[in-house]
Amino acid sequence: MRMKNKKGRFLKSLKYAFRGVVYCINNERNMRIHTVAAVYVFAFSFFFGLSRVQYAVLFLTFALVMAAELLNTVAEEMADMVAASYHPVVRIIKDLAAGAVLVCAGFSVGVGICLFWRPAVLWSILQLFLTHPLYLCFFVLFTGVSMLYIVMGPLGIRDYLHRKRNQSIHK
Numbered sequence: 001m002r003m004k005n006k007k008g009r010f011l012k013s014l015k016y017a018f019r020g021v022v023y024c025i026n027n028e029r030n031m032r033i034h035t036v037a038a039v040y041v042f043a044f045s046f047f048f049g050l051s052r053v054q055y056a057v058l059f060l061t062f063a064l065v066m067a068a069e070l071l072n073t074v075a076e077e078m079a080d081m082v083a084a085s086y087h088p089v090v091r092i093i094k095d096l097a098a099g100a101v102l103v104c105a106g107f108s109v110g111v112g113i114c115l116f117w118r119p120a121v122l123w124s125i126l127q128l129f130l131t132h133p134l135y136l137c138f139f140v141l142f143t144g145v146s147m148l149y150i151v152m153g154p155l156g157i158r159d160y161l162h163r164k165r166n167q168s169i170h171k
Contacts, residue, residue, distance in 0.1 A: 024069065025154065029153070031066065045115075047121055058111070
């Protein structure tokens, strides 16, 4: 009985943590930018033949930037809750949290340069897209969907599709 209770608490804690990540994705454009960047970097990483250690560095970099964005959202939400109007300390707290994300994102660019600055591989990727128009079309389509996801967010896309569906039903 005791083991089942611990398992239930653990599953609840996972549920709450997942809910926090989803909240951040739904409400923070920068988190959506980070997720899209991670997907692109991961997809293109296969061209570079990274080692297991290099993939570990890459995943830790993704996690660091996204965790910083989650903590930035925590700071913003708490600051907004505490101060209903402008307060200089709230501004400092928000600036510090945003600065933490900026530092993590900036250093992640450095990690990316260390892992991916291989002109020959970059050239072969470009040639692949230029010689296979279907790949280029897929890339352009995915980029369009990614931009829509970043700008509107999952909830915005859902609401837009819901409105369109309702409009077509009522016609």
